[in-house]
Amino acid sequence: MEQKKCDNLLDYFNDKLVGREKEEFEAHLNQCPECQEELAEWQELTADLPYLSEEVEPPLGMKERILFNVTSDKKDGTAVDHDKPINQKNKSAETVSVSPIRRKRPRTWITGLLAAGLLLSLGTNAYLFIENDKNEQAIEEPINKTFKTVQLASEETKSTGVASMVQDDQTMKLVVHTNNMTQVQGTETYQVWLIEGDKKFRAGTFTPDENGNGAVVFPVTFPGEHNWDAVAISHEPTPDSKQPKGTIVMASEL
Amino acid sequence: MGRLSDWELYLQVQEENKEALERLYDRYEKLLFSFSYKMVKQKEMAEEAVQDVFMKLWRKKGIYTEEKGKFSSWILTVTRNACIDLIRKQNKNEVEILERDIDYERAESVEETVTWNEERTLLKEAVATLTEEQQDIVDLFYFRGYSQADIADKKNLPLGTVKGRVRLALKHLRKIYSDERGDKYGAEKMR
Ligand SMILES: [Zn+2]
Numbered sequence: 022m023e024q025k026k027c028d029n030l031l032d033y034f035n036d037k038l039v040g041r042e043k044e045e046f047e048a049h050l051n052q053c054p055e056c057q058e059e060l061a062e063w064q065e066l067t068a069d070l071p072y073l074s075e076e077v078e079p080p081l082g083m084k085e086r087i088l089f090n091v092t093s094d095k096k097d098g099t100a101v102d103h104d105k106p107i108n109q110k111n112k113s114a115e116t117v118s119v120s121p122i123r124r125k126r127p128r129t130w131i132t133g134l135l136a137a138g139l140l141l142s143l144g145t146n147a148y149l150f151i152e153n154d155k156n157e158q159a160i161e162e163p164i165n166k167t168f169k170t171v172q173l174a175s176e177e178t179k180s181t182g183v184a185s186m187v188q189d190d191q192t193m194k195l196v197v198h199t200n201n202m203t204q205v206q207g208t209e210t211y212q213v214w215l216i217e218g219d220k221k222f223r224a225g226t227f228t229p230d231e232n233g234n235g236a237v238v239f240p241v242t243f244p245g246e247h248n249w250d251a252v253a254i255s256h257e258p259t260p261d262s263k264q265p266k267g268t269i270v271m272a273s274e275l
Numbered sequence: 276m277g278r279l280s281d282w283e284l285y286l287q288v289q290e291e292n293k294e295a296l297e298r299l300y301d302r303y304e305k306l307l308f309s310f311s312y313k314m315v316k317q318k319e320m321a322e323e324a325v326q327d328v329f330m331k332l333w334r335k336k337g338i339y340t341e342e343k344g345k346f347s348s349w350i351l352t353v354t355r356n357a358c359i360d361l362i363r364k365q366n367k368n369e370v371e372i373l374e375r376d377i378d379y380e381r382a383e384s385v386e387e388t389v390t391w392n393e394e395r396t397l398l399k400e401a402v403a404t405l406t407e408e409q410q411d412i413v414d415l416f417y418f419r420g421y422s423q424a425d426i427a428d429k430k431n432l433p434l435g436t437v438k439g440r441v442r443l444a445l446k447h448l449r450k451i452y453s454d455e456r457g458d459k460y461g462a463e464k465m466r
Contacts, residue, residue, distance in 0.1 A: 031438050036359045037422040064344075064352070066445040069452060070417050071306070071351045072394040073402065074313040079304055080322060087326045088300060091333045092293055244297065 030056050034063050081263060082223060089242045093192075168193070173254065173271040178203055180233075182271055184213075184252045186241070193241040195224050199254065199271075202229040208259045211270070213237050216251040224252070226260050249275045281346035285339055288332060296333060303347075306391065307354045314358035314418050320365070327357040359420035401451040409444035416441045 026049040032038055033046050050056050166188045173182035182199035197213050205211065205228050213225040225237030241247075253272035255265045279287075279295075281302070287295030307328060311321035331338055331353060343349045402410060408430070415421040415429060426441070427434040 028438075031416075031441070032422050035416070035420045035422060036356045037420070064348070066442070066449055067417055068348055068351075069394065069398060069449075070413075071310040071355070072391055073398045074306075074309040075395070076305060076391070077309040077312045077318075077321075079308040079325075080318050083308070083322050083325070084300060084304060087322070087329055088293075088297060090326060091329045092296070 027053065027056055027059075030059055031063070034060065081261060085242055088244075089192075089240060169275060171252065171273040171275060173197075173199065173252070173273050175271050178270070180270060182254065184273065184275075186249075186275070195237070195239040195241050195252070197225065197227075197237045197239070197252070197254070199227075199229065199235045200233060202233045202235050202270075203256075204229065204231075204233065205256070209267075210257050210260045211235060212255050212257045212260070212262060212265065212267075213239065214253045214255065214265060215241070215247075215249050216253060217247050217249055221253075221265060222247075223263075226257075251275055282341060285332075285346060289336060291333075296329070299332070300329060303350060307350065310351065310354055311358050314355065314420070315361055315365075320361050321358075324354060324357040324361055327360075328354050355420070362420060397455045398448075398452055401448050401455060404451050405444055405447060409440070409447070412437075412440055413444050413448070 026046065029038060029042070029046050029049075033043070033050070038046055050060070168186040168188050170183060170185040173180075173184055175181070179201040180199060180203065181201060182197060184195065184197045187194045187196050195213070195215065199211070202211065210226045210228050212223060213227070215222045215224045222243055224241070225239035227235040227237045229235035251272055251274050253265075253269050255262075255267045255269050257265070257267040279298070281299065284295045284299045284302075288299060304325070307325045308321055311324040312318065315321050315324060328350065332350075339346065339349055402413070405413070412426065412430060415426050421429070423437045424434060426432070426437045430437075432440065
């Protein structure tokens with residue numbers, strides 16, 4: 022009988038035992054020095070194996086999504102299914118993605134942006150918020166207060182849109198609605214950017230529906246303090262652009 | 276400011292210090308994501324696995340103690356279990372992985388990944404000395420998290436021999452790898 026229990030060790034190591042089986046084995050493990058020793062041996066034998074993994078670049082915005090999801094919702098302990106990573110390929114109008122901010126982006130894009138004839142006053146310091154510092158709640162506004170709303174319009178197409186900074190109970194959200202967007206093909210998407218000085222932060226991806234409408238609700242949870250200068254929407258060849266590659270279709274100062 | 280150890284950062288995470296959580300996250304993001312990706316073979320699921328790990332780290336007080344060994348080994352084990360759990364759920368839902376994100380990008384090289392790269396090169400060389408069947412067994416066992424019965428089934432082996440074969444393959448791997456590294460640690464461990 023005992024031997025039979027010991028035989029479960031490997032399946033226990035692979036987390037294959039469930040419910041009572043697992044409890045029983047754990048009880049056995051507590052009593053069985055052989056299994057304890059052997060478990061340690063398996064752990065040691067496999068300790069290096071994770072380093073066999075090829076380095077893979079995490080998806081854009083993974084850090085912000087995870088840190089946001091992990092540190093929010095804590096008190097009520099509810100399930101966080103809605104916070105599960107979102108498949109960037111799905112054609113949802115509310116696909117949210119945030120990019121890590123530590124990457125340095127070249128200046129060339131902002132130059133292109135200016136060259137595109139879009140007027141951006143990059144000196145404007147629209148002080149918006151201090152993010153998430155638990156000791157310091159910079160803004161104590163009522164729920165769902167709209168902080169700032171700007172109109173978006175395209176010079177070349179009929180596309181229009183509205184971008185709002187909305188403060189809900191805990192976080193600042195950027196809400197963007199657009200109309201009359203040109204349809205996208207294949208992997209193309211529209212990408213929203215928040216611009217601070219010469220830095221661009223990804224602030225959501227969307228593809229328009231058949232009527233050319235698209236929307237993004239994006240929690241602005243970049244660590245640190247930001248003075249956003251502008252919001253822009255670009256037409257990207259793929260949803261994965263780490264920095265704007267495509268053309269700016271609309272932009273507005275904030 | 277000196278570099279804090281993982282343990283020191285973890286203690287701060289216990290105090291709900293978000294900055295410490297972020298630093299630990301930065302330290303492990305690439306490794307945990309890459310490892311998860313190797314296991315679940317899909318980026319969204321790999322992200323979910325990493326999220327599960329940090330969820331536990333942040334929300335379950337005292338989940339890690341120094342008695343559980345090195346923080347890095349511990350967090351890799353937790354990651355592996357998160358992946359096994361996701362694979363299990365995936366199988367349950369009979370969701371097929373229709374597309375594999377094989378078009379992953381190579382990372383920019385950072386200081387810390389140099390050692391990882393070196394280790395990987397050595398490990399791969401060691402793996403190459405295993406027979407194909409051994410490589411398969413290691414993969415099924417460690418990276419796919421198969422049960423003994425499933426390995427027996429898949430490889431057409433008597434159930435009773437699975438454990439011995441996995442162990443033999445891993446010991447061989449370990450020996451070659453240790454010899455390659457030529458470090459005392461490995462040699463001692465192999466006795
Ligand atoms: Zn035992």
